[in-house]
Amino acid sequence: MNRPIRIMAIGCLVMFLALMVNANYVQFLNADELNARNDNRRVLNAEFSRERGPILVANDSVARSDPSDDEFEYQRTYTQPELYAHLTGYYSYIYGARDLEQSENGVLSGSDPRLFVNRVIDLVGSEQPTGGSVLLTIDPRAQRAAYEGLTNLAGNTTGAAVALDPNTGEILAMVSVPGYDPNRLASHDPDEAEKAWQNLNDDPGQPLRDRSREEIYPPGSTFKLVTAAAALSNGYEPDTMVNGSAALTFKGISYTLRNQSGDSCGAERITLTQALAVSCNVAFGDIGRDLGEAALRDQADAFGFGDSDVIRDLPAAVSQFTAPDADPLDEPQTSLSAIGQFDVAASPLQMAMVAAGIANNGTVMRPYVVSEVRGPDLDVLEATSPERLHEAVSSDVAAELTQMMETVVTDGTAGSAAIPGVPVAAKTGTAQSSAERKPYAWFVSFAPADNPQVAVAVFVQDATGVARTDVSGGGLAGPIAKAMMESVISR
């Protein structure tokens, strides 16, 4: 009876081999998938008990892991919580991670492939792996200027401000107000974190939303920069005479487009430069009708509208020229779109990119916020190199637009952003999208106009205590943009 015993031995061998193959499947082949499941507390616990790398701005850690004596070894701490909340995001045991804490999790937690060598060294030394650090492109003074400018307007101001280096796409400042305190969400006390989460979600000011890039709003007259760019690229010159009258009528349609003031823009015929300086609705409505929907859309897209992936390290809302899947525009709709109304909607980041594209000889650089990825020992693993996103306009058109925008500061609506001794190019906007709501105040600018170092977009959604009639891009948003530009130029 040895033959059946031998066959049984083979049977047992097959069973043990099956166990081993299956163990390989679970622990190796399928492990990444299992580890990535969001109810897997082990991975989270391990990350929480490791030293997570800091997020650095200049020489400061704005997010870092401090030793903790509770159930986890480290407590994530945000040193300037309100100022950087929408950049760092939060790192919560219950609510997961958000913004850079999420998008840079691989580096910060130490599991990124670029940290492989460090992990092997930690393994050999029987050390817990430590995370790498992430250096941001943020200029702390510009960030503070933006934050203080917005919060000083009034107690419950909502809005956002973005500053870009037009030559590289580096994000120098990106602020959304109201901010929030990510420390409370990162608390290891689940009750406290839950309470903070509840409060933030119940807050009518919606502090968790990043208004600088995750939301889009009607850009109002600042969109006339895009229309002007389209015009200059399609045969118009800065001194081309355009319609400066009080009203624009359409054949066969009863709608009439009027200027804000109700009067003409100074004369029946004015130059394109003058039209931009006084933000003449009739002139740009007429130009828009002349150029047509396709030319305007192409120009907007060339600045980054319609692109779902404009910013490299963080998610961003798609700015739009028309609503998705909209029917073709009729003439009044085209004219309204040309002055930044109807369905046109852009994030403040997108409007900063418009200014940056004009400032950078017509080339829009792709915005990014992570400047360097560093190992735990601070050696640089990867430095981000600038990347071209689009050729928005030719350098000639860019130069013409720059001159026109300087006129807006010297002779037009944007005088509030003038910096003594420094040429500034700018455009204001006041978007009235509905009668019930206060108009949005916009301000888009860059400086120095002859050698641009910074491009800015400031957006004030609602400044409590400011009367409806006093809301204007130049008045509310201009001084903030000025402060931001000064902080960068004077460094």
Add this chain to the structure above:
Amino acid sequence: MSALGAGFVPRKRRGAELYLVVLALAVGLGAYVGVGLGVSGDVPADVYTFGGGLALLALLTHAVVRWLAPYADPVLLPLVIALNGLGLAMIYRIDFGLADRGQSVGPFAGPQLTWTAIGVAGFVAVLFIVRDHRRLQTYTYTFGLVAIVLLLLPLLPVLGVEVNGARIWVSLGPLSFQPGEIAKLCLVIFFAGYLVVKREPLALAGRRFIGIDLPRGRDLGPILVAWLLSLGVLVFQRDLGSSLLFFGLFLVLLYVATERAGWLVVGGLLFAAGAYFSYLTFDHVQLRVQGWLDPFSDTDDYFQIIQGQYGMAHGGLLGRGLGQGDPVMTPYSYSDFIAASLGEELGLAGLMAIIVVYALVVERGLRTALVCRDTFGKLVATGLAVSFALQVFVVVGGVTRLIPLTGLTTPFLSYGGSSLVANWAIIALLMRISDQTRRPAPEVRPLESDDATQVVRMR
């Protein structure tokens, strides 16, 4: 000597065993110290008492083998000492985790060491009392009766206790144990003794079907009884694993005794029918199958299997290291799911090594069966080895989601007294048969008419 052929020099190989026992101790004690270093950064304070206790037990078994079974297989003992030591260290580690989470169960390491001592005492007792395994054959039906009684015990009122839906425990005051573990051992002896007598008629061929001789209809009685017995265990005790184990064991021994593959076909069909019937009838079987196919369909119902998978995945290739994972997140991480706990902290490498150790135990058992000269010994050794293999396959396969999960203990690793005692007894019996087989025994005469016993040459 004639049965073993010329040139066979019986060797005791006890020196090799001692060397391997020391290595096995190093595995267990190393793991124990590793737990201390991993959890608190210090060598555990009781390393001398605990380690001393384990070393004493290991060396005691070795000394007893030298005395009572000097020719026994030298590899079996070190293998199970390594497993037992590793299991103790893991249970010790899980005690820390349970205490950390403030759970009321445990600690388990102390009781497990006591049970190890009791198991070793049982090992010594079996070797001492059973001087010749062939004597056991005279008690064939006694063992059969004992097995039935043991299986019925948990069903009695007062004595029997239901734990987690399975009625397989017996409680006597502070002591509780699973009689099914001992019943397994008794059943092996009963099946073997029974088949030695009945194998001739059972081997008669009936109808021939695609090249396989099916058994005669009138001989189906015993297998039907075994089948119904297994179903009884499933229905009344709701113990899927034992049911499968008992039937598989009988089937394998029937096949080995008769050399008729037809029995495997008949048994396989009966198994399929029983499995299908129980899937249709019992909610808990459906639950197990669903948890195997798609555990993520219900994260509450299949929490345990999901946590086991997460633990193993988190362990990865090399493991988190002893004391550095989260094995206690998995319910019953110290008993049913200890394989997943080991996979988490020792990694794929560690789990594979453990599976190899199990495979070696089975291989040594089957080798003993091959060289054994008497039919009864062959069947007992085969039965013990195969039931061991089946049990490891069913429990480790269930925990790692190769097959549906069924509750069985992981031999020598899981926390649990009855399992430890039963498994130590199994190893004692295997070593007794092996000693009998390898010993120079001039008086041994070849069993008449056992023409199937082959001459095996050993070095």
